[in-house]
Amino acid sequence: MSDAVMIGIKVVCVLAAFLTLPLLVGQLEHKAMAHMQGRLGPMYAGGFHGWAQLMADGVKFLQKEAVVPAAADARVFGLAPAVALIPYLLVLVVIPLGPGTVAEALDAGLFFALAVTGVGVVGMLMAAWASANKYSLLGGLRGAAQLLAYELPFVLAAASVAMAAGTLSLVGIVEAWNPWWLLWQAPAMVIFFVAGMAEIRRPPFDMPLADSELVFGYLTEYGGLRFAFMLLAEYVGIVVVCALTTVLFLGGWRGPFLSDDLGPLWTILKIFALSFVVIWARVAYPRLREDQLQRLAWQGLVPIALGQLVLTGAVVAVTS
Secondary structure, eight states, rough: OOHHHHHHHHHHHHHHHHHHHHHHHHHHHHHHHHHHHHHHHGGTTTTTGGHHHHHHHHHHHHSSOOOOOOOHHHHHHHHHHHHHHHHHHHHHOOOOSBTOOSSSTTTHHHHHHHHTTTTHHHHHHHHHTTTTHHHHHHHHHHHHHHHHHHHHHHHHHHHHHHHHHHHSSSHHHHHHHHHTTHHHHHHHHHHHHHHHHHHTTTTTTTTTTOOOHHGGGGTTTOHHHHHHHHHHHHHHHHHHHHHHHHHSSSOOOOOOOHHHHHHHHHHHHHHHHHHHHHHHHHSSOOOOHHHHHIIIIIIIIHHHHHHHHHHHHHHHHHHH
């Protein structure tokens, strides 16, 4: 098989994952929140168990007019949803689903994933600045402050597991993973997951949106398909954060049995289990204030992440 055909197959597979997994997470959120909060609406669309709710939302977005504010920078305003989406698409390229099932197995895959994930915030800043709206701008500034605070523990937690595995390759980290990592890398996993939720601005870390204060933050002026793409970026972000947590801390494709044959299935099951935790956190916890957000990052997560890094270094030095 020629290289061009292989590249084409990989591109199609990555695009399929990019377009289907976030929608499935969105459907899971509709149903989980409907059950947890007694919501009737999402249980009726299409008849049986509200199976068509996501399709109804898509039709709704298609019918809405895409309005651009008169004072907005129209070009930046229109580009922002694409800039918010594309980094997550690129990260999916290096995430392994199973043994040999990865679009591109980079030697520095972890470094690439962390670097590209941080670019997604640029789309939020573009949307905030280009909207020519004070509420949008305040939401963008909150988002930038949140990224600065949570990027450090996010990277430190990832560095801990990379140090334990002795490689920056995501495939190599899964191959080096051992079940006892679930114990001594547990603090790093919690820090990575919580910081990842904060980076994609999921509740209770959604102060950049804060509908009770900022209308809808940096999304205030968006409607129609542009708004749908910004929401899609959020759900792709959930998939990426959960996939990275799975690969780094939960053994990736390694399951209790038939890991070589059922590897992709184990990976996807772990991703959706973590996605359910993200949804549950939205329902269960109230939004944190800005001072609480910053205090949690700088006085909570960063010191623990540094301590975990020291522990990992000591264990690696003793066992090597």
